[in-house]
Amino acid sequence: MRSFDAVIIGGGFFGCYVALSLRRAFSSVAVVEREPDLLTRASYVNQARVHNGYHYPRSLMTALRSRVNFPRFCEEFGDCVETGFTKLYAIARESKVTAMQFERFCHNIGARIDSAPPRCRALFDSTLIEEVFVVRECAFNAVKLRARLKALLTDAGVEVLCGTSVRRVAQGNDGDSLDLELVDGRLSAGHVFNCTYSQTNTILRQSGLPLLPLKHELCEQPLLVPPPPLAKLGVTVIDGPFFSTMPFPARGLHSLHHVRYTPHHFWLDQEEYRDPEDNIRSARKRSRYPYMIRDIARFVPVLERATYVESLWEMKTVLPQNEIDDGRPILLRRDHGLRNLTVVLGAKIDNIYDVIDTMDKTLGLPGYSRQREPSAEALGVHQPRQGEN
Amino acid sequence: MKPDVLVTVASAVQSSDAGFIEQFAREVTAILSAHVGYYEVLLIDNGSDDAVVKILERVLKHFPFVRVVRLSRCYEDGIVFAAALDHSLGDFVVLMDMASDPPAVVPDLIARCEAGYDAVVGVTDKKWHDSPIGRLGARVFSRLFEALTGYAVHPDGTNFVALSRRIVNSITKIRDRQRYMKHLTAYVGFNRTYLSYQPVLRDVPLRRRSLLAAVNAAVGTIVSNSTMPLRLVSLVGVTASFVSVMYSVFVLAISALRSAGVRINAAEGWASTNMFSAVMFFLLFLMLAVLSEYVSKIMNESQQRPLYHVAYESNSSVVEAFKDRVNVV
Numbered sequence: 026m027r028s029f030d031a032v033i034i035g036g037g038f039f040g041c042y043v044a045l046s047l048r049r050a051f052s053s054v055a056v057v058e059r060e061p062d063l064l065t066r067a068s069y070v071n072q073a074r075v076h077n078g079y080h081y082p083r084s085l086m087t088a089l090r091s092r093v094n095f096p097r098f099c100e101e102f103g104d105c106v107e108t109g110f111t112k113l114y115a116i117a118r119e120s121k122v123t124a125m126q127f128e129r130f131c132h133n134i135g136a137r138i139d140s141a142p143p144r145c146r147a148l149f150d151s152t153l154i155e156e157v158f159v160v161r162e163c164a165f166n167a168v169k170l171r172a173r174l175k176a177l178l179t180d181a182g183v184e185v186l187c188g189t190s191v192r193r194v195a196q197g198n199d200g201d202s203l204d205l206e207l208v209d210g211r212l213s214a215g216h217v218f219n220c221t222y223s224q225t226n227t228i229l230r231q232s233g234l235p236l237l238p239l240k241h242e243l244c245e246q247p248l249l250v251p252p253p254p255l256a257k258l259g260v261t262v263i264d265g266p267f268f269s270t271m272p273f274p275a276r277g278l279h280s281l282h283h284v285r286y287t288p289h290h291f292w293l294d295q296e297e298y299r300d301p302e303d304n305i306r307s308a309r310k311r312s313r314y315p316y317m318i319r320d321i322a323r324f325v326p327v328l329e330r331a332t333y334v335e336s337l338w339e340m341k342t343v344l345p346q347n348e349i350d351d352g353r354p355i356l357l358r359r360d361h362g363l364r365n366l367t368v369v370l371g372a373k374i375d376n377i378y379d380v381i382d383t384m385d386k387t388l389g390l391p392g393y394s395r396q397r398e399p400s401a402e403a404l405g406v407h408q409p410r411q412g413e414n
Numbered sequence: 415m416k417p418d419v420l421v422t423v424a425s426a427v428q429s430s431d432a433g434f435i436e437q438f439a440r441e442v443t444a445i446l447s448a449h450v451g452y453y454e455v456l457l458i459d460n461g462s463d464d465a466v467v468k469i470l471e472r473v474l475k476h477f478p479f480v481r482v483v484r485l486s487r488c489y490e491d492g493i494v495f496a497a498a499l500d501h502s503l504g505d506f507v508v509l510m511d512m513a514s515d516p517p518a519v520v521p522d523l524i525a526r527c528e529a530g531y532d533a534v535v536g537v538t539d540k541k542w543h544d545s546p547i548g549r550l551g552a553r554v555f556s557r558l559f560e561a562l563t564g565y566a567v568h569p570d571g572t573n574f575v576a577l578s579r580r581i582v583n584s585i586t587k588i589r590d591r592q593r594y595m596k597h598l599t600a601y602v603g604f605n606r607t608y609l610s611y612q613p614v615l616r617d618v619p620l621r622r623r624s625l626l627a628a629v630n631a632a633v634g635t636i637v638s639n640s641t642m643p644l645r646l647v648s649l650v651g652v653t654a655s656f657v658s659v660m661y662s663v664f665v666l667a668i669s670a671l672r673s674a675g676v677r678i679n680a681a682e683g684w685a686s687t688n689m690f691s692a693v694m695f696f697l698l699f700l701m702l703a704v705l706s707e708y709v710s711k712i713m714n715e716s717q718q719r720p721l722y723h724v725a726y727e728s729n730s731s732v733v734e735a736f737k738d739r740v741n742v743v
């Protein structure tokens with residue numbers, strides 16, 4: 026039986042990055058990935074938005090964390106990030122925040138915001154949209170990210186085992202190490218990291234361990250060829266009606282996301298456990314593009330001329346609300362049911378930095394963090410003075 | 415029917431509907447899924463009670479493509495229809511009252527829309543619903559309405575209608591607060607047709623309105639759709655002032671003649687003065703009454719408040735697969 030200091034289950038963005046960080050503390054690290062290649066699941070099938078705070082006008086903490094992580098991600102993965110498009114945020118008239126509140130919020134979190142030029146404004150129906158802004162946001166290219174992480178893993182000497190999956194994890198006889206049962210063999214590890222995102226509870230359940238209170242959503246992400254006026258634009262409408270269409274660099278198309286239609290259904294594991302993988306395989310996947318495009322075209326009429334290409338489907342795993350009180354939407358559990366088994370889950374790509382920083386602090390495995398957090402001043406975050414609200 | 419057509423079926427929900435909301439959802443979704451490519455069932459919860467809210471939550475778990483838009487309180491029918499049209503996505507939108515309109519007729523309505531009509535208006539002989547006086551009133555009103563506005567509304571037309579996206583977009587642009595679906599549909603025009611149907615009688619007391627309410631609605635409808643009464647009043651006013659000018663000329667002439675020594679019996683003046691003021695007061699108050707109707711309408715419209723407020727929106731989440739899995743935590 027092969028043995029490693031640390032085995033990471035799941036070769037998505039989180040698993041790969043955690044493996045790279047651990048490699049600096051351990052001499053033998055392996056990643057086990059069920060699919061034939063790395064980063065093919067949620068790390069590929071997503072909106073590719075690198076968040077910069079604008080999305081969270083109703084959660085200042087989350088917005089501020091995004092502001093901290095955005096420059097780190099853009100610096101570290103600059104070559105995997107698409108910046109050659111204009112990003113518009115439009116405030117709907119029936120929005121929960123007004124244009125003025127949004128502007129003020131952006132100012133408070135130090136995020137740049139400009140009034141949109143008339144040519145951009147003209148794309149929106151002014152009876153439904155109050156105001157349009159140009160913001161700083163970008164999209165990552167999952168294919169480039171995959172190539173980049175593969176190269177980094179090879180350089181770091183991390184072993185990558187694709188095309189095989191972990192069935193269960195059990196404590197080794199010494200009461201300290203862990204045994205992994207794969208579909209085609211066994212491994213032994215000093216530490217195991219469960220980075221399987223939607224399969225997090227599946228692994229726990231198969232190992233007879235306590236489940237986490239996760240919510241799962243079956244998500245549909247249509248890809249489309251935007252009409253020419255939108256080719257170099259990303260559009261997000263907030264915040265009541267909540268949808269966006271923005272470049273999906275991995276395919277050279279635009280993705281579509283609509284708060285009402287993207288999730289086809291959801292369930293809470295604590296109410297009724299289901300295996301997300303069974304669910305995504307067997308669900309009747311009938312596209313809701315006709316609903317999405319009709320609703321979106323009410324706000325942005327030119328989108329009627331978009332050409333639908335296909336839909337990507339993925340399970341989205343949502344963290345329990347109490348995990349994200351401090352604005353870091355991550356879940357990090359050390360010794361979960363077994364000694365040296367750690368569960369890692371992040372809501373967004375850039376949360377990887379929150380994971381690594383927290384691992385530094387709480388797991389006592391030093392030195393993962395390659396970069397320091399930029400200071401509030403460097404970000405231009407507005408620090409409220411006394412007497413100012 | 416074209417496969418990529420999207421149909422919205424919208425109904426208000428109120429507390430008295432509790433007994434058949436689920437049955438309605440079942441019937442409507444069954445019919446729609448058999449007949450149309452894409453559909454949504456839009457339930458406008460008109461400030462109903464907690465029992466209904468619970469039922470709606472169940473409906474969202476069991477029936478796909480249902481959306482609930484809950485209004486902040488109970489609004490008038492016209493406003494509820496406005497909310498339904500505002501929130502609808504369909505290429506065709508069917509408005510119905512779940513308490514009386516048969517889901518089985520929906521495909522017929524849509525078929526006529528697809529054949530090119532922008533509005534297909536349901537028609538019933540209202541015997542089942544209205545009293546003879548009510549029906550007579552409706553006929554008189556519809557004649558009067560046509561005479562005053564120049565466009566007709568079918569006296570037996572109901573609010574069970576199918577509308578094309580074109581006409582929906584026109585109607586949603588009209589933000590009058592006092593709004594009557596039937597008359598708005600007639601007002602925007604386009605091509606209209608009628609389809610008669612047999613209402614279903616669910617186990618509820620009929621939504622009948624009192625005579626007073628009906629008269630009130632009739633006045634409201636005319637005031638919102640026609641300025642004719644106001645023009646009439648100006649006409650009467652002009653005539654009356656002309657008459658009163660003539661009368662003063664007459665009075666002046668008499669007094670001039672008398673001062674010139676012509677003998678005229680002065681006692682005659684008593685009757686004519688009283689006559690004059692009586693007629694004038696009658697006309698004055700009539701005019702004030704009509705004016706106040708219009709002034710109140712102007713006030714309502716000029717406040718420019720939103721027609722309604724939405725408390726929240728929710729939509730179906732039906733998990734089809736693995737219904738038989740055991741619960742584990």
Ligand SMILES: Cc1cc2nc3c(=O)[nH]c(=O)nc-3n(C[C@H](O)[C@H](O)[C@H](O)COP(=O)(O)OP(=O)(O)OC[C@H]3O[C@@H](n4cnc5c(N)ncnc54)[C@H](O)[C@@H]3O)c2cc1C
Pocket residue numbers: 034035036037038039040057058059060063064065066067068069070071072073074075076189190191192220221222223224228244245246339340341342370371372373374375
């Ligand atoms: C529709 C959608 C839109 C999103 N939009 C955004 C966005 O715009 N911006 C953003 O930052 N985030 C977004 N997210 C969230 C983001 O995708 C996730 O936070 C992130 O991808 C999680 O990465 P991961 O590595 O944990 O998951 P994954 O990439 O899914 O990696 C988990 C891996 O584990 C593997 N695995 C599972 N079980 C086993 C097993 N038993 N053995 C071996 N391997 C196994 C899987 O094959 C998979 O490759 C979105 C998510 C979804 C679903």
